[in-house]
Amino acid sequence: MATKCPGKTREKLVNAAMELFASKGFDKTTVDEIVAKAGVAKGTFYLYFKSKEDLIKELAFEVMPIMAMPSLNDPYITVSFPTLESYLLQLGKEFLDFYSQDYRAEIFFHMLSVRERLKNIDEIYSQSCSELLREGARRITAYVKVGFEDALIAFQMFLASLMHYLHARECLGFSGEHYLRKVVQAVINHLKFSTSV
Amino acid sequence: MATKCPGKTREKLVNAAMELFASKGFDKTTVDEIVAKAGVAKGTFYLYFKSKEDLIKELAFEVMPIMAMPSLNDPYITVSFPTLESYLLQLGKEFLDFYSQDYRAEIFFHMLSVRERLKNIDEIYSQSCSELLREGARRITAYVKVGFEDALIAFQMFLASLMHYLHARECLGFSGEHYLRKVVQAVINHLKFSTSV
Amino acid sequence: MATKCPGKTREKLVNAAMELFASKGFDKTTVDEIVAKAGVAKGTFYLYFKSKEDLIKELAFEVMPIMAMPSLNDPYITVSFPTLESYLLQLGKEFLDFYSQDYRAEIFFHMLSVRERLKNIDEIYSQSCSELLREGARRITAYVKVGFEDALIAFQMFLASLMHYLHARECLGFSGEHYLRKVVQAVINHLKFSTSV
């Protein structure tokens, strides 16, 4: 009954919850299940979280799309990725890899659906989404001569397509990589047009 | 206490549920609330639906994206819309109008998030999504000389962008119409490239 | 499982709760115990009461001192009880009889102690206590020529003594009847003095 690894209890709870939320949804996952999976007692949960909903906030940030694209914040990126194409491929790969851990996609869609009810989550999402889009657009303008608005639309379409793929995979029949290449190509094509015009 | 308009009970229940699901989510909406809003007795609910989940299936189909684009199935459409651009603008307008009734978008995202758990819904979604994408691609090929796969990607990006707009609206700051024009333009640009190559 | 006596469920719950609250106190009595004693299912409790505290309000009024003295509101009382002494003896007897059902006294003292926390109960008590004192004083003035304030004090002392007896019984060693006679005599004595002056 003693603590095997001190200080890890919170982490154990978060991980257990993550997996359960992914497979069953927030509302259907019980605190009982979380603590059972984490291997701690019921009361322990409430030492670390005020309530079940409190835990949700903890998870919300971790599955946001902005967390899925670390290269978006790497300042030396233009060096490693000389072309926009290679850069977008990198971002796309990161995104698909990140969400290939099923529970992340599940939780993220859950976020979207409960946004209305949970103000905290709504704020986290709105803010991180804005940041993501703006940063993405800024990066594009570093590669190609295009207006910010066009870059924004381009990046949003890129992001939207990746996101849509997460739940339309089986309807499309393409592999992630193939799909990604096609989408990047489409974005590039479109941008070429915007710049040449 | 007698039914004023016989035969409308089921409809009243469906409408009540729709609104409640949209604002509170499936799991948080109780049968009590549904019957209260519908103005019928508790037991009556079970005359029309085997269970709460049974009702969900009823609603699932109604908020699917395929229902949002009636023009996709209109056989005479190429007449009214001579160009791909005008056609996509029409589809996009229909889509945004359809989901401008907030509860539809809410319920749809809810669908996505519970798909894993509710096999029925998963099937409905997969099937209708496939149909939608394929029909959209087919239509594109009627306008421009492009391979089916490219048309599929193009249409999926179009659809994905519209869908993403539903929850990224406030992060973008564009009006629906402006955004739509930009997205259609991007798709067209890309397709021009694909065909010319 | 069928209802033996329709419409009595609420009453059964109230009675069961009354007895349990008396012997264990509000906080220590569980809803489980109440429904077990009432012979209904757990959920049934919440059909009739919003919460456990809601039930308390129901009981609060029933154990108030004003309920213990029905003769206080009988308009023909001066006929049956020609002297103040006989009238006070009657009121006192009613009071002691009422609270001889132990649970009433227990619940009443509980009320006093939770008054601060439960605004509803505080209001019920304050109002019913005012009414009781004022009516008692009015009755006294019908028997003897005395100012209202003196009558009020006299009646309050009478009431206070009876109430104190409920928890000081074993410290005094008198029987209820003997005690009552003494108290009534004291009140009468005092009033005689007030009037003669």
Added chain:
Amino acid sequence: MATKCPGKTREKLVNAAMELFASKGFDKTTVDEIVAKAGVAKGTFYLYFKSKEDLIKELAFEVMPIMAMPSLNDPYITVSFPTLESYLLQLGKEFLDFYSQDYRAEIFFHMLSVRERLKNIDEIYSQSCSELLREGARRITAYVKVGFEDALIAFQMFLASLMHYLHARECLGFSGEHYLRKVVQAVINHLKFSTSV
């Protein structure tokens, strides 16, 4: 984190508990709250008290009516207070002053209501109440020529009236002093009668 003033921990706990019990009642006050208010750790509580109930006993005695009337045990009192009237006024003043610290009255009523359940408290109360009444009666007989039983009744009525005032204050509308004078007068009046007869 070290104790600034060693040996004061127990006292800090008692004081914290006193305030909390007064405002929330025993059952609703948690050990968590007590230690938080006292500024010590959870485990420390159990160094000083076997259990929460153990602490209650500690407090019970401190709020008993007998503690409210120190002059009752002063052997030189007949010197300072030559008349019964002046003596009762003194006792009454002490009583009202003592319980004017609200939490004492609150806790005392709480005691009364949990007496049934907590044998320890019941014993403390019974004993201290007996002592109080007997001592009060004895004092009265030192002033006036009256039988012990009559003195007992008189003192009990005096005490009961004061106690009743603690929760009927707002129903009466008198100031404490005015009320006290009236009650003392009534007791004196009654005793005059008893002796003259």
Added chain:
DNA sequence: AATGAATGAGGATTCATTCAT
């Protein structure tokens, strides 16, 4: 003496579903 993380039995409340009328 002091700490505070961990415990787990216990209690309030919810809600989908049934069924006698």
Added chain:
DNA sequence: TATGAATGAATCCTCATTCAT
């Protein structure tokens, strides 16, 4: 068809107490 009282399993959360440090 329609009703709504009754059900009870399921779930969230509390809190007194322990114990290794």
